[in-house]
Amino acid sequence: MVLVEPVPAFRDNYIWVIGNNQYAVAVDPGDAGALQEYLEERKLELVAILCTHHHQDHVGGNLALSKQHGCPVYGPAREKIPAMTHPVSEGDLVRFEEIGASFVVMDLPGHTSGHIAYFGEGALFCGDTLFGCGCGRVFEGTMEEMHASLSRLAALPEATRVYAAHEYTLLNLRFALEVEPENPDLPARKEEDERLDRQGIPTLPSTIGLEKRTNPFLRCEDPAVMRMAARHCGKTLSASAEVFSVLRRWRNEF
Numbered sequence: 001m002v003l004v005e006p007v008p009a010f011r012d013n014y015i016w017v018i019g020n021n022q023y024a025v026a027v028d029p030g031d032a033g034a035l036q037e038y039l040e041e042r043k044l045e046l047v048a049i050l051c052t053h054h055h056q057d058h059v060g061g062n063l064a065l066s067k068q069h070g071c072p073v074y075g076p077a078r079e080k081i082p083a084m085t086h087p088v089s090e091g092d093l094v095r096f097e098e099i100g101a102s103f104v105v106m107d108l109p110g111h112t113s114g115h116i117a118y119f120g121e122g123a124l125f126c127g128d129t130l131f132g133c134g135c136g137r138v139f140e141g142t143m144e145e146m147h148a149s150l151s152r153l154a155a156l157p158e159a160t161r162v163y164a165a166h167e168y169t170l171l172n173l174r175f176a177l178e179v180e181p182e183n184p185d186l187p188a189r190k191e192e193d194e195r196l197d198r199q200g201i202p203t204l205p206s207t208i209g210l211e212k213r214t215n216p217f218l219r220c221e222d223p224a225v226m227r228m229a230a231r232h233c234g235k236t237l238s239a240s241a242e243v244f245s246v247l248r249r250w251r252n253e254f
């Protein structure tokens with residue numbers, strides 16, 4: 001199993017660093033300074049940058065880091081990514097001999113229209129698509145696309161570790177409890193994540209299994225979630241994509 005560590009950046013971003021005691025691959029290095037400090041302290045050589053989408057807080061460090069380390073930059077083929085050398089899309093396999101890890105690329109439109117994730121080694125680097133107990137805002141894609149993208153992630157093995165790009169779990173849990181006050185798995189998750197937060201430990205990674213039990217955006221087919229969404233919008237909802245759309249709008253105002 002490869003080692004994955006968080007480098008906190010800005011207010012609530014994580015730059016995930018995958019590697020060993022010699023080499024590192026960084027996911028979404030929005031802040032070159034924060035990552036550079038981490039690499040220097042541990043004397044690590046940066047061998048690649050992986051980006052999930054074009055937002056500045058995910059790609060802001062690309063130019064400086066790729067110049068300094070001479071490393072390739074992987075990113076979504078359908079988006080403009082600074083310093084990108086390897087545009088990738090659905091089904092592409094990216095392999096890094098130095099850290100003994102490979103990942104398959106998934107196209108996940110919704111948050112942005114070209115958003116991708118990297119899945120491999122039992123880990124999912126999903127940028128701003130799936131968060132702990134929540135999901136990203138739908139900026140460029142459609143609600144249907146985001147719902148389909150999240151449904152694909154829900155179909156990954158339950159043990160898959162979820163490395164999302166932001167620490168939003170506790171706020172998301174408040175919303176989840178509003179949607180599903182009777183979900184027995186939510187209080188347990190809240191207690192555990194609050195304990196981690198008090199100790200200054202990230203609530204991530206979570207797992208696909210935990211997200212399926214607690215994340216309302218992956219539970220659009222659950223009768224209780226459907227009922228709450230219908231009650232919130234005052235309409236009968238039949239399709240899970242409609243339920244998703246109501247939940248996402250509700251969360252925007254929460």
Ligand SMILES: [Zn+2]
Pocket residue numbers: 053055111128
């Ligand atoms: Zn974003």
